[in-house]
Amino acid sequence: MRTALLSAIRSESQVVVELPKKAQGGQIYGYSKGWLAVVKGSNLNPHMFLLNPISGEQIKLPSLTTVNPYYSDFIERRRAKHYNALNFVHRIEVFSGVGPFTVVAAIFGWCLLGFCKLGDKRWSIFEQEETYEDILFCDKCLYALTASSR
Numbered sequence: 001m002r003t004a005l006l007s008a009i010r011s012e013s014q015v016v017v018e019l020p021k022k023a024q025g026g027q028i029y030g031y032s033k034g035w036l037a038v039v040k041g042s043n044l045n046p047h048m049f050l051l052n053p054i055s056g057e058q059i060k061l062p063s064l065t066t067v068n069p070y071y072s073d074f075i076e077r078r079r080a081k082h083y084n085a086l087n088f089v090h091r092i093e094v095f096s097g098v099g100p101f102t103v104v105a106a107i108f109g110w111c112l113l114g115f116c117k118l119g120d121k122r123w124s125i126f127e128q129e130e131t132y133e134d135i136l137f138c139d140k141c142l143y144a145l146t147a148s149s150r
Helices: 070-081
Strands: 003-008 013-018 027-032 035-040 047-051 058-061 089-095 103-108 112-117 124-127 131-138 141-147
Touching: 027 089, 035 089, 089 131, 103 131, 112 131
Parallel strands: none
Antiparallel strands: 003 013, 027 035, 035 047, 047 058, 089 103, 103 112, 112 124, 131 141
């Protein structure tokens, strides 16, 4: 990926933005509060970061390898089916703007909810049996929509 196509639905206009060199070759897996969530690197050492497509600012997130043993199990079991890091990350949500108290939440592998503050080295993980469908920060709270068979 060298460029990103940004579309304004209301005005039906589009702008192609050249991405910074450090982001080129990565894969976009989400978008929240004006930030693209990008994964770059091999399945064994994927780098995650937030990218502002307008300013080019990048903010490093903890590696998916810190979501262990879940991430390594996911890659090992799905290697024959050509799954990669993008298939492990289902949703990303940024709380507020970017600053020292910014929190990022993510759904990993459908049943894992991950949290990190900017600058953290690891994801904090919460596991449950039900499937997370979506997440949203609103009024300083994180809401999670789950699918339940009950």
